[in-house]
Amino acid sequence: MSGTPSTERSCTEGQEHQRPLLSQSTSDGINNIDVEFNTLECDSNVNENGKRKLTSNVWPHFDREKHDGEWTTICKNCKKRLLAKSRSGTTHLRGHLDRCPRRIFHDVKQMLKATKIKEGDVKLSTFQFDQDIARRELANMIILHEYPLSIVDHFGFQRFLTSVQPMFKIPTRNTLKSDIMKMYDYERVKTLDLLERNKRRIAITTNMWTCNNQRKGFMAITTHFVDNEWALQSRIIRFAHVQCPHTSVVLADAMMDCILDWRLEKKVSVLTVDNCSTNNTMIPIILDKLSSDSTLLNGEMFHMRCSAHILNLIVNEGLDVINDNIDRIRGSVSYWTSSPKREEKFLETVRELEIESIKKLALDCKTKWNSTFLMIHSALIYKTVFPRLRQRDSQYKCVPTEND
Template sequence: MRQQVLTNNLMNKDRPPLLTSYSFDHGTARKELAHAIIMHEYPLSIVDHVGFKRYSNALQPLFKVPCRNTMKSEIFKIYEHHKGKTLSLVVSNASRLAITTDMWTSSNQKKGFMAVTAHFIDNSWTLQSRILRFIYVPCPHTKEVLCEQLLNCLMDWNIDRKISSITVDNCSTNDAMIDLLWDKLDNTSLMLGGDLFHMRCCAHILNLIVKDGLDVIKVGIEKIRDSVAYWTASQKREEKFEETVRQLNVGSTKKLGLDCATRWNSTFLMLQTALLYKEVFIRLSKRDAQYQSLPSEREWGFAKDVCQKLKFFFKVTELFSGTKYPTTNQCFPNICEIRLELRDWLQSENQVIREMAKRMVEKFDKYWSVVHGVVGVSAVLDPRYKINVLEFYFKLLFPTTYKEEVEKVRALCYKLLKEYQCPSSMMEGIGDSSSQLSSIEDESLSNKIKLVLMNLFLLYLLGECTSGYATIYDDAESGDSCVTREVNGIFFTFLVVLTLCGCKNMGIIVVNGLWIWMQEQGYYFGEWSLDVDART
């Protein structure tokens, strides 16, 4: 049946309605219903509701509402379609994948589910994250059960040989699961033989550190917790509390919320909100004789002090938990700032704060050795920080041994450089004084130059190149100099090579004695010789 209809563009409401021809398609309508169920988390039973059937019939009498099994099949078709698209993206992508996994517990059924997410940089240098699996895991959640589920997911997506690391929460079961998984995978495909395979979640470690500190201060904030529990215990009390808020003209609309024992950030949010309503609690204590848990001025002051200190951890946790941007490069400076902050807390005049800081420092030092290596590398690879950030913070944290700490991270950087270095494309060491040349003719010129530049850039970040002169020769045979400039590091060379990648002429770039000779057939690189004939 074809008819003329006036349609609105749902994606762009600014566009005027269009008069277009329309032909009802039952398959399209059924697919859109499946999308609606997925998008809004409607139950499959919606297709059995009499009201929904009547509504659908009023909109389009020709539409026959499908049964549950049909909708279930339609939803699986959509899933398989998107899985195929994601699989093609993952397979065609040249980079490795970082895997994160965690166990979730449903609030109503108390069942355990495993979520597995892959993170990678696509060919357009965009950060991508894809949920690969969300599956029910029957009890008991032992290392064998968790390992089997995770391994099945990796095999199903054919990514077991493309993994860079697996990030999990810090607990003994996860540690045992990772060890078991490591034995089942091909270790030769893992980075550095699996040294970076097991990553502990920085946000979870931060959570453990703060929880240890809160165990010390829980007595000091007990009355605030009791007050919040009292005024949120019933609808009538909540209404009375809100009425008093309006009477006192408190400029806040935040609702009181009781904290959760396993989530320290909920304790911070509870204290932060309760402090806003301090005068409200005081007024209510005079109006309600049953309310006997009003905190004293000393307890309010202590809560304010604790809240100010937890605010720093709360902001760092939010930063670590970001999903739209890389987070590892932010970990190192923030982790170091946390340790410095704790050092200041140890000098607090409040004995409880000092004891809290002491417990947190003990937990921090326990996990420092398992996180600082790879996050240090990430900081080095951030052009805003480079290796200078290691020297800066390590001097503050380890005044006598900071050089050894810096060298540990530097050594790890070189190991990673060697790991990614293509054996056929370069010499055994990019800073080697050997005069041997290596050539690649199988790949495109642009890819070859990128490969060299990434290694040069890493050396720059590690402090190998600081300043000097860059000379570009656009004719390798005559040796005529096109331009010579004083440069700071390798950045100028990076721009020059990107420019030359677009032209077909031969060219030579020299930076601090390291030269690259480009031509249509390939490129060579080595150390610059003072002999002019070496250029030809």
């Protein structure tokens, strides 16, 4: 504060802003003193250093720095460097944001989602939509539940996805197939690396079966090993269609192709197979293809017989004593589960007899004794139902007796 003219200041270069804020006079013999306060009316777009602020809404996505004496910008998402001269403007920056491959787009409507922690407590958290993650989870769903690839063409499925996340672009069947194959290639490389890093021996189990409706034979090959952290691991490394006839030579060639493909020719400890005679002749063929120094005890322990299959053979031989009884039970279960109309009639009779069990009839597989046990176990619950059904359906012939 002074009686002399106030110092003129400016908040931007070449601009002067002055305004007398207060003029005060005293009446006690003192000369009038004019007090002036210079208020600097600074533009809100100017920072403390006197430089104009960056006001465009694209700048939060970029960092500015000098490179070779010139101002440049670096995209925070993909780290690409672009020019940032004053005469360049921001159009090119905005264009880069629109096509930036790593930019995460936010669904404003779902930026907040409620997460229930425990009864009565809710926590708010941010949500970020990622197209790649959504596509990967869609492929996982197809694989886990064996859905057809054509599900992406179903109108109801498309409406559901649109209602859940409008930003998700539904892939075509070919794109989905490509995604699944890429996932397989990725998992195969991971498993191959795991097997190569493992320093211990690897046991292999295999099984053959025929698909009922297509009459095609398939071979599944699984590896079992203890990894370097002493954790038991199991990995399916092959599920392949094997051309007929399934001779020992054909099966040996399929097994050796898998062993060589996964680089296990020097790591296999034992090969576990069932007691089929074809497998007995397959083992020597495989041992001839492997070097003698790559097997344990020159291959004496290479052939391991499946104990579960041996137990299955023992029990099935015992079941032959009551085979006629089991055939009548199997025929009854097959008859009343063959169509929805018969199942409805069966359930209606169950309600009439006031049987409260909700267990369904289960048809067995003749070659698996445990499935035969489960079939008999479920049929015993409804043993009074079968005679009643004989009175209601004249075509039903194979009624189990009380002795059965």
